[in-house]
Structure formats: structure tokens, C-alpha cells
Amino acid sequence: MKIIDIQTLVVNAEMRNWVFVKVVTDQDGLYGWGEASLNWKTRAVTGAVEDLKPLLIGKDPRDIEQIVRILNKHSYYRLGIIGATAISGIEHALWDIFGKSLDLPVWRLLGGKTRDSVRVYTHLGLGDMKSVYETFDEGALRDKALAVVEQGYDALKVVFIPYAHFSVGIPARKHVGRLMRTLRDAVGDGVDIMIDFHGRPASIAGALQFIEELAPYNPMFCEEPVIPGDTEAMRLVTERAGCPIATGERLVGFKEFEPLFAAKACHIVQPDLNHTGGILEGKRIAAAAEQAFMGVAPHNPNGPIAGAAALHFDVSTPNFVIQEEMSGAVPWYDDVVSVPMKRTGSAWAVPEGAGLGVEVNEREAAKHPFKQEVFHTATAILPDGTIVDW
Incomplete structure (x- = not known):
């Protein structure tokens, strides 16, 4: 079993964007879904997934420990919240594939x-x-x-x-x-x-x-x-x-x-x-x-x-x-x-x-494309104009 593609699907859920990650294998109909949503960082995360994808093409998706190690080590620069979120979404999808391949729940x-x-x-x-x-x-x-x-x-x-x-x-x-x-x-x-x-x-x-x-x-x-x-x-x-x-x-x-x-x-x-x-x-x-x-x-x-x-x-x-x-x-x-x-x-x-027991209707998801999220942080200002933590 090999990974042949990794895709992202952005769904705007009004107050935030969901970033779904789909890992596709060479086995007919076998794929996994994960999530890499990160408020106000949607485009950065989808770009990170795209940057990480070439590291995984051809790998066995069931080698989860090894794949996560590759994503962390072969990125060279240590990854912060954006990279870690991209890895999380990919990793969720790998567990989904593993469970489906054995007809068992991930737990x-x-x-x-x-x-x-x-x-x-x-x-x-x-x-x-x-x-x-x-x-x-x-x-x-x-x-x-x-x-x-x-x-x-x-x-x-x-x-x-x-x-x-x-x-x-x-x-x-x-x-x-x-x-x-x-x-x-x-x-x-x-x-x-x-x-x-x-x-x-x-x-x-x-x-x-x-x-x-x-x-x-x-x-x-x-x-x-x-x-x-x-x-x-x-x-x-x-x-x-x-x-x-x-x-x-x-x-x-x-x-x-x-x-x-x-x-x-x-x-x-x-x-x-x-x-x-x-x-x-x-x-x-x-x-x-x-x-x-x-x-x-x-x-x-x-x-x-x-x-x-x-x-x-x-x-x-x-x-x-x-x-x-x-x-x-x-x-x-x-x-x-x-x-x-x-x-x-x-x-x-x-x-x-x-x-994971999840299925995504990609046609319905496409009805809710990316939108700029609401910046609640804009309210985190004291009366004298001081910017504070949200």
C-alpha cells in the first residue's frame, strides 16, 4: 500500500475555516480524512500540507510513526504551530486509513x-x-x-x-x-x-x-x-x-x-x-x-x-x-x-x-469555500488604545 496523493479541502464554517486533509492510497477506494484547521492561518496551513506532500508520496500510510518522523526531521527547520497543524491533519488521515484497512475503529x-x-x-x-x-x-x-x-x-x-x-x-x-x-x-x-x-x-x-x-x-x-x-x-x-x-x-x-x-x-x-x-x-x-x-x-x-x-x-x-x-x-x-x-x-x-468513522460529501463542502475569518482579536483593545491579549 502506498500514498499517491494528499489533498486539502477548505470549508468555511462561518466563524472559522475548516481545513480537511485527504490522503489517497493506491488501493482502490481506500483513503483517509484528517483535519488541520487553525484559526486565521488557513492559507499557511494548506501551503504547508502542499510543501510536506512530496516527502510522503510512495510511503506506506500505515507506517505512522516513521512518517511523522520524516515530516518533522526532513523539514530541516523545526516546525511551529503551522507545520505541526499540517502534520496533525495528515496523521489523522493515516490513522483513518489504517483503521479502514483492518476494518477496526482507530481506538x-x-x-x-x-x-x-x-x-x-x-x-x-x-x-x-x-x-x-x-x-x-x-x-x-x-x-x-x-x-x-x-x-x-x-x-x-x-x-x-x-x-x-x-x-x-x-x-x-x-x-x-x-x-x-x-x-x-x-x-x-x-x-x-x-x-x-x-x-x-x-x-x-x-x-x-x-x-x-x-x-x-x-x-x-x-x-x-x-x-x-x-x-x-x-x-x-x-x-x-x-x-x-x-x-x-x-x-x-x-x-x-x-x-x-x-x-x-x-x-x-x-x-x-x-x-x-x-x-x-x-x-x-x-x-x-x-x-x-x-x-x-x-x-x-x-x-x-x-x-x-x-x-x-x-x-x-x-x-x-x-x-x-x-x-x-x-x-x-x-x-x-x-x-x-x-x-x-x-x-x-x-x-x-x-x-475514524468520518465521511465527507465533497460536493456539499464545495458550497462553502474559503472566506476570511472574523478577527475577534480586533476587540482586544483597552480604552486608552493599549493592545492586549485576546
């Missing part, structure tokens, strides 16, 4: 089942990006949270930390406290709440001041309280916070996670299998996290194939905690792609189909 090839269902959560607004990032009003927050719970979810994530700088004013802190109290009162103790800071506080003190307002309401975790990359800052926040701390969506590969493990600098890691180098790299990260007494809650606000890859990873990963998901993010979702994620309440069922 079987990753070591088998470690659970009978996969707990999931969604965002405020059920995927509507404006609701996710722009809900700072108590009434709207309550209504949108209840709408999520009405859909059967028992866990949700919110992003209501204000754009911040090195110091945090009392009104901003108190407003966050009111929002969290409103949210907890609305959904009750039976619903887990996660707060995504998006790395907005520019200081350890600022992050801790916000966490002090949130902790009494028992969040499942506070995510990215400071910008990733500074392990010591993350460790200090984790040691002093009165609730679990999570991070990792913007880290690339095992090497960038390793300092977190050594320093015990968080409680939950959040590798994005769409960005960190693929499923194999995610399994390495998860294994090291388990040894460091950390859980894994994979990041995934991406498209449907990334969701399928995460599902198979979750089924086979012992220290899995909860999965971010964005199913049905657009009205025509089911017209473009069929996926193995079947949700009952707040859990996905374990899939039994071959490979």
Missing part, C-alpha cells in the same frame, strides 16, 4: 477501550462564536447557559474574563464575581463550569485576583489564567489558586508540555490533537501527564474531523477527564460530513465503525 489501534462513554462539554451559545466571546451581561449569560443545559449538557465553558493588563481594577473583579454567581445560581451544582481566561491577565497577581472571585463557586477548572510558555508563572498561579488550573491548547508537541510536568505547574493539560502533532503525540503527552498526576481535557473548538480524532483518543486514554466539542456548529453540518460522534446527554458513545 482499537491505540490500545483499546478505557471507558464506555466520553464526557463532553460545549460553549456558551452552542458554538455561536459571538455568544462565546462577547457575553458579559448577567441576563444574557443566564439565558444562554440555561439553553446549553436544556440541550442535555451537564458541563459548559464560558469566556467572560475582561480584557486586562498588568493590574486589575476592583469593578472588573467584582463584575466577574457577579457573572460567576449568576451562572452558578442558574445551572445549579449539578453542572460543571469551566472559565477560559484566554491568557488575558498580563500578571500573576491579576490572574489570582480573578480566580479569587471565581473559586467560591467551584469551577471545574480555570483555563489559561496566564499566557502559556512561562512554566514558573503557571506554577505560581496553580499553587495559589483555590481551584483546578488547566492549560495547554497553545503548546506544540511533547517538548513544550514537558516543563509543566516537571514543575507540576497545572492540574489538567489540554493538548489540541489538531495542532500538537497528531494523535500519537497526544498519547505521549497524556502518558506523561498521568505520571505527573494530571488529567487530560483535550482542546477542540475545531471542525468535525478533529472532533472524531479526539473521540478515538479519549476512548483509549485512561486519564481523560472531559472533551470540548462543537458538533452542529453550523446549520449544514450534517450535509457536509457524517461523523461518529453520537451524543446522549453530555456524553459521546464509543464508535464501532472502521477508521
Whole structure:
């Protein structure tokens, strides 16, 4: 079996572009689908896939470890987030081919089942990006949270930390406290709440001041309280916070996670299998996290194939905690792609189909070509004109 072509298919999903990767083999009708979506980097990622393709033509797609090594080593310059995302999409497709060739689901090839269902959560607004990032009003927050719970979810994530700088004013802190109290009162103790800071506080003190307002309401975790990359800052926040701390969506590969493990600098890691180098790299990260007494809650606000890859990873990963998901993010979702994620309440069922269990209707996908994504980052400006983290 040999790889004869690698193609990309861009599908605009209104607030972001999905980048699907198709790896084609010389076996009649045998191909695999992966995903390499990266917000605001669509053209760079598709170009990276095209640049990497010549390295793989003629290779056996089942030699996944070797192929990933080729993509990393033979690129010469070390790859950042764009290259790692391109590799992730290709790698997903290789697993899909491998599973199809054996008529087995991918999770079987990753070591088998470690659970009978996969707990999931969604965002405020059920995927509507404006609701996710722009809900700072108590009434709207309550209504949108209840709408999520009405859909059967028992866990949700919110992003209501204000754009911040090195110091945090009392009104901003108190407003966050009111929002969290409103949210907890609305959904009750039976619903887990996660707060995504998006790395907005520019200081350890600022992050801790916000966490002090949130902790009494028992969040499942506070995510990215400071910008990733500074392990010591993350460790200090984790040691002093009165609730679990999570991070990792913007880290690339095992090497960038390793300092977190050594320093015990968080409680939950959040590798994005769409960005960190693929499923194999995610399994390495998860294994090291388990040894460091950390859980894994994979990041995934991406498209449907990334969701399928995460599902198979979750089924086979012992220290899995909860999965971010964005199913049905657009009205025509089911017209473009069929996926193995079947949700009952707040859990996905374990899939039994071959490979990742995904099929793409390329004709329908072509109806939603590339468009420039919305730049939410343009709102991350303080009243005095200072540009801050989004």
C-alpha cells in the first residue's frame, strides 16, 4: 500500500475555516480524512500540507510513526504551530486509513477501550462564536447557559474574563464575581463550569485576583489564567489558586508540555490533537501527564474531523477527564460530513465503525469555500488604545 496523493479541502464554517486533509492510497477506494484547521492561518496551513506532500508520496500510510518522523526531521527547520497543524491533519488521515484497512475503529489501534462513554462539554451559545466571546451581561449569560443545559449538557465553558493588563481594577473583579454567581445560581451544582481566561491577565497577581472571585463557586477548572510558555508563572498561579488550573491548547508537541510536568505547574493539560502533532503525540503527552498526576481535557473548538480524532483518543486514554466539542456548529453540518460522534446527554458513545468513522460529501463542502475569518482579536483593545491579549 502506498500514498499517491494528499489533498486539502477548505470549508468555511462561518466563524472559522475548516481545513480537511485527504490522503489517497493506491488501493482502490481506500483513503483517509484528517483535519488541520487553525484559526486565521488557513492559507499557511494548506501551503504547508502542499510543501510536506512530496516527502510522503510512495510511503506506506500505515507506517505512522516513521512518517511523522520524516515530516518533522526532513523539514530541516523545526516546525511551529503551522507545520505541526499540517502534520496533525495528515496523521489523522493515516490513522483513518489504517483503521479502514483492518476494518477496526482507530481506538482499537491505540490500545483499546478505557471507558464506555466520553464526557463532553460545549460553549456558551452552542458554538455561536459571538455568544462565546462577547457575553458579559448577567441576563444574557443566564439565558444562554440555561439553553446549553436544556440541550442535555451537564458541563459548559464560558469566556467572560475582561480584557486586562498588568493590574486589575476592583469593578472588573467584582463584575466577574457577579457573572460567576449568576451562572452558578442558574445551572445549579449539578453542572460543571469551566472559565477560559484566554491568557488575558498580563500578571500573576491579576490572574489570582480573578480566580479569587471565581473559586467560591467551584469551577471545574480555570483555563489559561496566564499566557502559556512561562512554566514558573503557571506554577505560581496553580499553587495559589483555590481551584483546578488547566492549560495547554497553545503548546506544540511533547517538548513544550514537558516543563509543566516537571514543575507540576497545572492540574489538567489540554493538548489540541489538531495542532500538537497528531494523535500519537497526544498519547505521549497524556502518558506523561498521568505520571505527573494530571488529567487530560483535550482542546477542540475545531471542525468535525478533529472532533472524531479526539473521540478515538479519549476512548483509549485512561486519564481523560472531559472533551470540548462543537458538533452542529453550523446549520449544514450534517450535509457536509457524517461523523461518529453520537451524543446522549453530555456524553459521546464509543464508535464501532472502521477508521475514524468520518465521511465527507465533497460536493456539499464545495458550497462553502474559503472566506476570511472574523478577527475577534480586533476587540482586544483597552480604552486608552493599549493592545492586549485576546
